[in-house]
Amino acid sequence: MFIAKAVAATLLAGSFGGLTAPPPGDAAAYEKQTRLEAERVACMTERGLDYTASPEPRHTWQPGERERLAGDLEALRAYRTKYGFGVWSPNVYPKDAVPNPVRHENPNNKMLMSLSAGALKKWRAADDSCFAQAVKEVLGKTVTSQEDYADRIEAAVRTSLSVLDQDKRLVQLGKRFAACLGVSRTEPTALDGLSHTKIVRQASDVAKKAWKGDLPKGKTVVFLPNLKPAQARPHLDKEIKAALKDLECGKDFYPVYSPKAMEITSRVYQEFGREGAAQAIPSRIYRKVV
Numbered sequence: 001m002f003i004a005k006a007v008a009a010t011l012l013a014g015s016f017g018g019l020t021a022p023p024p025g026d027a028a029a030y031e032k033q034t035r036l037e038a039e040r041v042a043c044m045t046e047r048g049l050d051y052t053a054s055p056e057p058r059h060t061w062q063p064g065e066r067e068r069l070a071g072d073l074e075a076l077r078a079y080r081t082k083y084g085f086g087v088w089s090p091n092v093y094p095k096d097a098v099p100n101p102v103r104h105e106n107p108n109n110k111m112l113m114s115l116s117a118g119a120l121k122k123w124r125a126a127d128d129s130c131f132a133q134a135v136k137e138v139l140g141k142t143v144t145s146q147e148d149y150a151d152r153i154e155a156a157v158r159t160s161l162s163v164l165d166q167d168k169r170l171v172q173l174g175k176r177f178a179a180c181l182g183v184s185r186t187e188p189t190a191l192d193g194l195s196h197t198k199i200v201r202q203a204s205d206v207a208k209k210a211w212k213g214d215l216p217k218g219k220t221v222v223f224l225p226n227l228k229p230a231q232a233r234p235h236l237d238k239e240i241k242a243a244l245k246d247l248e249c250g251k252d253f254y255p256v257y258s259p260k261a262m263e264i265t266s267r268v269y270q271e272f273g274r275e276g277a278a279q280a281i282p283s284r285i286y287r288k289v290v
Contacts, residue, residue, distance in 0.1 A: 026266065030058060032273030036134045043130035049123055051130075052107040056275065062098055071258030076247055084239035085196040087203050091225060091232035139273055149272070156268045164188045164260060173253045180249035188257055195246035199239050206235070 037053035044051035067075035079098075083089040089099035115123060128145040135143050143149040164170055170188040178186040183194065200222065207223035225232065247254070269275070 026059070026270070026275045029270040029273055030055070030275040032138055032270075033275055035138045036131075036273055039134035039137050040127075040130050043133050044126065047126050047130070049126055050108075050111055051127065052111075054104075054106050054108060056104055059275065062101075069258055069262050071255035073247070073251055073255065076254065077244070080240065080243040080247055082240075084236055084243040085199050087196070087199045088225070088232050088236035088239050091227050092229045092236045094229065135273075139271075141272070153268065153272045153274065156272070157265050158189075160264045160268050161189050161261060164257065164264075167260075170253070170257055170260075173256060177250045177253040181246065188253075191250070191253065192257060192261060195242055199242060203235070 033055045034053075037055045041051050041053050064075040064078060068079055083093075083099050086099050089096070093099055112120060112123065131146050131149070132143050135141050135149060141152070143152060165187045167188065171186075174186045174188045174191050177191050178184070181191075181195065183191075185191065185194065203225050204223040206227075207225040210226075211223060225235075227235075
């Protein structure tokens with residue numbers, strides 16, 4: 001299977017975690033998201049098209065998840081000892097909810113599957129237009145489509161996080177972290193998820209060998225392997241080793257960097273009316289693979 005450019009943020013949600021309380025602004029962000037969906041319904045109804053409001057469900061925190069995003073070393077070590085970064089563990093533990101969080105089922109899927117190709121194309125164009133109109137009404141922001149909206153969030157997060165590369169303490173911690181890992185990049189934002197990204201790329205390479213279909217044109221594609229537990233186990237063992245080394249090298253870095261990165265990401269998500277900044281962090285890992 002493959003995941004195209006607009007990567008679902010929940011894919012590796014278990015890989016990181018959250019704060020000691022719900023990220024600041026999540027309630028306000030969810031309220032904005034609900035208003036966005038209401039505007040979208042009204043717009044589609046005016047155009048004579050069906051659309052059922054589908055806000056993302058409120059995030060349910062897993063045990064230890066808040067602590068991991070706050071950079072708690074004990075919580076991070078407990079997670080990584082079993083799941084690594086969360087890349088191969090969904091294959092090894094297919095019934096474990098930690099690496100396999102429940103996916104949000106869009107209530108419009110059944111209706112969309114019943115449409116002809118022409119009707120579906122018309123519906124999607126109208127939906128993008130209505131979504132852009134809703135974003136303008138509720139957030140005062142201009143976007144051209146849902147993909148453009150996701151790209152703008154990502155760009156805003158990236159720009160906002162860049163201030164951490166100027167943090168003198170993090171810069172020094174980053175240099176020690178990089179030296180321990182044996183990598184040349186020392187910027188804090190570059191080190192965030194660097195080892196994780198390497199595992200994602202390796203997993204994608206494994207999956208590509210089994211892929212038989214055509215690739216979507218003009219899309220950045222990250223492949224996720226679909227191996228049986230016994231086949232994936234050796235890969236997870238290597239991932240766990242890499243994840244624990246990364247944690248040992250970053251034991252001074254993560255407790256300082258992680259809570260700051262989470263606060264910044266949450267603030268951007270609130271601005272864009274999206275709850276779930278914790279789930280957003282894994283999606284950044286996928287985008288770094290490009």
